Amino acid sequence: MNERGTIAALAMDQRSSLKRSLEKAGATSVTDATLAAFKQTVTSVLTRYASAVLLDPEYSLSALETRAPGTGVLLSYERSGYDPGVKGRLPALLTHWSVRRLVEAGANAVKVLLYYNPFDEQSINDQKHAFIERVGAECASQDVSFFLEPLAYDDNYDILGADFARVKPEYVTAIMREFSQARYGVDLLKVEIPINTAYLASSKAYKGGTVVYDYATALEHFRVAAAAAEKPFLYLSAGVNDDVFRESLEMASEAGVSFSGVLCGRATWKDGIPIFVQGGAAALEAWLMERGVQNIQALNETLATTTQPWYSVYGGLENIEIV
Numbered sequence: 001m002n003e004r005g006t007i008a009a010l011a012m013d014q015r016s017s018l019k020r021s022l023e024k025a026g027a028t029s030v031t032d033a034t035l036a037a038f039k040q041t042v043t044s045v046l047t048r049y050a051s052a053v054l055l056d057p058e059y060s061l062s063a064l065e066t067r068a069p070g071t072g073v074l075l076s077y078e079r080s081g082y083d084p085g086v087k088g089r090l091p092a093l094l095t096h097w098s099v100r101r102l103v104e105a106g107a108n109a110v111k112v113l114l115y116y117n118p119f120d121e122q123s124i125n126d127q128k129h130a131f132i133e134r135v136g137a138e139c140a141s142q143d144v145s146f147f148l149e150p151l152a153y154d155d156n157y158d159i160l161g162a163d164f165a166r167v168k169p170e171y172v173t174a175i176m177r178e179f180s181q182a183r184y185g186v187d188l189l190k191v192e193i194p195i196n197t198a199y200l201a202s203s204k205a206y207k208g209g210t211v212v213y214d215y216a217t218a219l220e221h222f223r224v225a226a227a228a229a230e231k232p233f234l235y236l237s238a239g240v241n242d243d244v245f246r247e248s249l250e251m252a253s254e255a256g257v258s259f260s261g262v263l264c265g266r267a268t269w270k271d272g273i274p275i276f277v278q279g280g281a282a283a284l285e286a287w288l289m290e291r292g293v294q295n296i297q298a299l300n301e302t303l304a305t306t307t308q309p310w311y312s313v314y315g316g317l318e319n320i321e322i323v
Helices: 016-024 032-049 099-105 122-141 162-178 215-227 242-254 266-306 310-314
Strands: 007-011 052-055 072-076 109-116 145-152 188-191 233-236 261-264
Touching: 007 032, 007 233, 007 266, 016 032, 016 266, 032 052, 032 266, 099 109, 099 122, 109 122, 122 145, 145 162, 162 188, 162 215, 215 242, 233 242, 242 261, 242 266, 261 266
Parallel strands: 007 052, 007 261, 052 072, 072 109, 109 145, 145 188, 188 233, 233 261
Antiparallel strands: none
């Protein structure tokens, strides 16, 4: 975190999604070395402007050496993706890693991504609840912070469609309430913006067509979701453009939401993917030094006026007891 007690973290733990993006941009062979080179380059440039970086232990350990001095380290613990042949998008941990090993590798915090439908079958969610309880207990045993990234989904909906946009606020609110419970051992939630701004007519993401929210209703969705959280939380960018993400953060602030920062990845660096495919690491570095830095500095300026310290959810540092 920074001196204000807020978090301006760079997310660079994408694995299968990054591979697909590189292939879509024209890469003919995406090897482990390709992924590592991309991650090293982004980390070396953009961590100069970030309080922390989220990496994965599969392809990013070499990037740890390229981060700016003083940058905090979060490491992902989950396997990338899920088995589409098994109902429920069940989570799994990296086979050769433990929280102890992640800490030994340099982690200041451990992150787990969880696909979660709060209205799914009880048998499925019971498995997910027990899974998070185990990770939380493991983090507590190593005295390391546990960041949980729960992503809302429902296999009965197109996640990007208008029908899911209508129910998304309810899903995000239920998720924030569920994983704020002490039994999970979560220290900080990394959550989605509770609306899909592509269906808000006044937003930068709106491209015409169906409108799901008016502006006042959208602000109320921010308030209701935030009120369900009893843990500090960050917003994730979910791959939207940087200007769209900043606008969403400004809406959260206007709604009076006390969020503690961001873990922002693709919104900052995704436009550098075709540059890397066409010109390699040197071309990507040059692009990052100009456009990538502009993106992250603009985000930092937004955070300076919209965020609250992580300890504000507890009423201030004076109300926190260290045990």
